[in-house]
Amino acid sequence: MPFEFVRLKIPEVVLIKATTIRDERGVFVETYKRSEFLARGIGEEFVQDNYSRSIRGVLRGLHYQDPPQAQGKLVSVILGEIFDVAVDIRRGSPTFAQWVRVRLSSSERNLLYVPIGFAHGFQVLSDEADVVYKVTEEYSPEADRGIVWNDPELRIAWPIPDPILSEKDAALPLLRESQNNFTFKAALG
Numbered sequence: 001m002p003f004e005f006v007r008l009k010i011p012e013v014v015l016i017k018a019t020t021i022r023d024e025r026g027v028f029v030e031t032y033k034r035s036e037f038l039a040r041g042i043g044e045e046f047v048q049d050n051y052s053r054s055i056r057g058v059l060r061g062l063h064y065q066d067p068p069q070a071q072g073k074l075v076s077v078i079l080g081e082i083f084d085v086a087v088d089i090r091r092g093s094p095t096f097a098q099w100v101r102v103r104l105s106s107s108e109r110n111l112l113y114v115p116i117g118f119a120h121g122f123q124v125l126s127d128e129a130d131v132v133y134k135v136t137e138e139y140s141p142e143a144d145r146g147i148v149w150n151d152p153e154l155r156i157a158w159p160i161p162d163p164i165l166s167e168k169d170a171a172l173p174l175l176r177e178s179q180n181n182f183t184f185k186a187a188l189g
Contacts, residue, residue, distance in 0.1 A: 061121015080129030
């Protein structure tokens, strides 16, 4: 298998280590293979790809979409390095308001799977970064939601103080004040 799937502290969030094939021509990496993802319980269909380029210190997030347009995300970096965060916003979850973080970079070529029910954000650590992510629902302005990056309840340890933010992201509400229709459902069995 060209992928290693590593469940993080919040097990629904998965770090995916892709195999890199190197030779004199350069590198080749499979970044997604439906059959392997399905075999590991990541069965959503991805319906839209997004791309962003940002400079050092830019912080995008913490974003999510409300049901029925809720999005799962598969995040990768094709240039540079980011500090990537997923926050559990499922009410009733044993890990509600907890977060996990990973560094994703073009040199390591890892991916992060952020399931539905999690807010997602990242901060650029390199001079610039190109981030590509697949989502399970198309963008919906009506369902677009978020949580402010520096919510004191979350205490996310962002690596670069005083981030560069959009006006929209700077004005996002606290988690406890956010519109959020996610409820934790324990796995059966």
